Amino acid sequence: MDMTTVGDPGLLDTLQHEVAVFARRAEQTRLGGVGQVRNTMDRAAYLLLNRLDKEGPMGVKALAASMGIDSSTVTRQVAPLVDTGLVKRTSHPEDGRAVVLQLSPRGVARLDEVRLSRRQLMAELTHDWAPEEREQFCTLLTRFNTALSARTTVQGVPATEQPPAS
Template identity: 75%
Template sequence: MPTSSDMTTPTDPAVLDALQHQVAVFARRAEQSRLGGVGQARNSMDRAAYLLLNRLDQEGPMGVKALAAGMGIDSSTVTRQVAPLVESGLVNRATHPEDGRAVVLQLSERGRTRLGEVRASRRALMEMVTDEWTEEERAVFCTLLTRFNISLAAITATMPPAGAAS
């Protein structure tokens, strides 16, 4: 069975130009709308909070370092982003069950409810945006966008930080 690298063909520069342009347009539109959903929950949760709560919901309680590593960001950034979530009762700090000195973060019941509301709002927006698409088109787009994000994360993980001397 051929691998994906066996099937790679030279890419037309015009296609790459169109792709980078469409990604830039998407990034601008996503930032303008914040892809915050529709209805009462629209734009009620920033991207960082949504991603942190979503990870805790999907993977369960974890420490700051594990959360940061899983998200590909610095521990100090996670600490800063989690603080208001703890203050607002969306995330609880708990003692690690195996190491009483360590702290784990976990989604509170209030956080789980709030995340559900925001997910439903964002799901409604995705339904509106793709209203004229078939289920197969939605699935293919999701698969390709996931693949794109995984590839982009892998490449950016090997790049020096922005502004670093080359």
């Protein structure tokens, strides 16, 4: 079935345009929060630290798989986080030869600081939204991101290697 004929073409054009505008504005502002913390952590670092915080210590391959990106990308992105003391490498508890990545206490504190700043930004941007509207937007954005992720998985191209939105 040709998916471009499903639904209102004008609505689909508006949707693709608004997604492109969102991607550009999100990258321009980096949605990095407010105050002094604004834009002090890039997207890749935030996503890696957030994943380690939510899922706990793990190896590079497991982290890459859970994020849907290549192991070499994770290795490259984790290096500065280790250098700055936000992530530490430790030996795997069952296999001392394997390396496990985990948040350091400094990494936990830094992630909390950035999350608070970003939470404040989201509150500012949606201050006049009803709680139900925020919840609906989160639901729909999560659904949209899940569909994008599934599409890149099916096509076999990691999301990090997709061409940027224009």
